[in-house]
Amino acid sequence: MDQPEDRLALIELFERDARPSRLVDVHHWPVTIGRALSNHIVLEDPFAAAAHARLELDATGQLMITALESRNGVSLDGRRLETGMPQVVPASGAWLQVGATRLRLRLPGENLPAEKPLPRLSSNRLAAPLAAGVGLLALQLIVHWLTLDPGADYSAWLSTLLGLPSLVAGWCAAWALMSKLFQHRFDFLGHLRIALPGMLGVLAVQVLWPQAMATLGAPALWQWTSSLTGLLIALLVWAHLVHMLPLYQRVVTITVAAAVVVGGAISLALTYRSNDNFRRAPYMSTLPLPALRWSGAVPSAQLVQDMGALQSRLASRAKKARDNEESDGSEAATE
Secondary structure, rough: OHHHOOEEEEEEEOOOOOOOEEEEOOOOEEEEEEOOOOOEEEEEEOOOOOOOOOEEEEEOOHHHHEEEOOOOEEEEEEEEEEOOOOOOOOOEEEEEEOOEEEEEEEOOOOOOOOOOOOOOOOOOHHHHHHHHHHHHHEEEHHHHHHHHHOOOOOHHHHHHHHHHHHHHHHHHHHHHHHHHHHHHHOOOOHHHHHHHHHHHHHHHHHHHHHHHHHHHHHHHHHOOOHHHHHHHHHHHHHHHHHOOOOHHHHHHHHHHHHHHHHHHHHHHHHHHHOOOOOOOOOOOOOOOOOOOOOOOOOOOHHHHHHHHOOOHHHHHHHHHHEEEEHHHHHHHHHH
């Protein structure tokens, strides 16, 4: 607009990649929104009605929004409006959802956020992900060293030295390709800054949590290892999705939370099927050094008493296994 003093408002229409696709100057009220050509703002949205919403001033000069007759309705800052009931628009502007179209209404009274710096490959921005990457590689090398036989050849290290960087690069490249689809930019470094700390956290929980719980003599807490690992992986995926779809953080959060609940339920069902219990037996593949065990040694009498309690449980499981075998054999003979 050549005369900004005549601009009453600005309406931005956003694409799914959080970029505005259209800018509409408002220099008079009312303004109608919908698919019909008679509207001031015509939407190319099959989920919008012919006349979907109207913006106008009331008798006191207050800007109001009215949701017109439609199937999908209108949302004002995430709150669904009642059809035909005018609602006050905040003086600082508002976000509107009309059908599947997301709009931002900017008014002269808006509070602009501070200017963001341009993304640059500075040492400060790369320091944290580089440190996380070095820590991830070092921890993975330590784990690999513990599993190697004494005197192993140097070629045994190639799987870790080459495999881990390849895994990280492939993971970030896949997310960058999806960013290219939704945001029209190949944001490899942005996803790398998310992936390296997240993967370091996942590996640290898998390696250090069981050892820490063994040191504290808390086998019950060791059983949370898989759950904590799953939660960290879910948070990592959530961070990638929010980075890629910043306008849909609520939808992403609900989706990831639902996936965690469903995945947790399936995991519990499989655990109960294989163990007749919702918890796995707290066996640890690697015991901590005796000097690191804070809880002290268990008396031999306590060990004998605990083993005695296993007799009935083992006998019950053996009987169940025999019954299952006899049942399978009788069914095979019948066939």
